[in-house]
Amino acid sequence: MHRDRLLEAYRRVRERTERLAAPLSPEDQLLQSMPSASPAKWHRAHTAWFFEEFVLAPRGVERVDARYGYLFNSYYDAVGPRHPRPSRGLLSRPTAAEVGDYRRAVDGRMEALLASLDDVALAEVAPTVLLGLAHEEQHQELLLTDIHHAFAQSPLRPVYAREPAITMAGVRSGGGWVEHPGGLVEVGHAGGGFAFDNEAPRHRAWLEPFCLSRDLVRVRDVAAFVREGGYRSPSLWLSEGFECARAQGWEAPLYATVEGDRVRAFTLHGECELEPDAPATNLSYYEADAVARFLGSRLPTEVEWEAAAQGENPDSGHQLDVTRDGVRSSLAPRAGGLASLYGTAWVWTASSYEAYPGFAPAAGAVGEYNGKFMVNQRVLRGGSMYTPRGHLRASYRNFWHPDTRFQRTGVRLARDAR
């Protein structure tokens, strides 16, 4: 990759993280509302640590603060011990301002390194820099979903951003189904450009003919599920999901309350009434599966989703943009026949998160990035309104445990074609 383009990408991604954190006070940035969410300040520091650990330190660049490796290592066992994840919210030091200093110090070292390397060395380091940037983009989405969850715990209902910085606009196509003939398909990353290791190797798969719903499942569909006793109907649920819903007292998607036809939800721009035709979000896999069954359908497999997405523009749809005014979540022309194929809400697939045939994790500690999580999780596809535009691909695989609701997750229906 050309040096100037790499530096430009580095600066753009790094700046976006700081813009996303800018509306948050130092106190906001320390909040950790549950073990699986992290403080905004920790996201800012951990993404800087990633470049320090995997790009700078291997090339002999002195660390900014030798103690930060312990604080901001997330889960890489090969690089040493770490601060316990559930206690990230106890790290009042370094302060939010000191984390800003840390980020700037890492940026200075990265710029100096990238400027000093000859072309051969630059080509060697570029894949890890691109991995660090894709990693930081993942944390940008997490920063938003985590502060959303944290603010939802406050009786003051804090507002992260006023509309239209984070718009709730839905994307509708008019309903119906798109049929796919099935047959022999190829899925996985085809090479060329960045991809995570879990997207490879590209391989063949067989599909029976199937249909995907043009639209994501709507707020009105989930409201009907609630009104008609969906949360109390075991016949609609996987056993483990029904147990989970009962144990957790679920009566609606996370952040939402349903009263008749009206659905209100707490969002990043405060409490609001949801449009009945807007895509329903913040459902677990268990709920997505039950709602699909309630609607006489099923969830797509990840191969079905990818086969339908191939050839469509992954930068389309409702995703996160950086503009001159800051960061905003906005719409771009949609892809093909499926509304919200990319962006808006991640869709749960029926596929468990597993290695593709011939998968091999990357060498070294970064091999811990994806492969070691390939158990007891489900694959999600397509990105959300909080995914930075430019981050997605048809082969992109996200993954969460099936009880996860704090990510911006939704439902696309599938059916076997007759």
Ligand SMILES: [Fe+2]
């Ligand atoms: Fe990370």
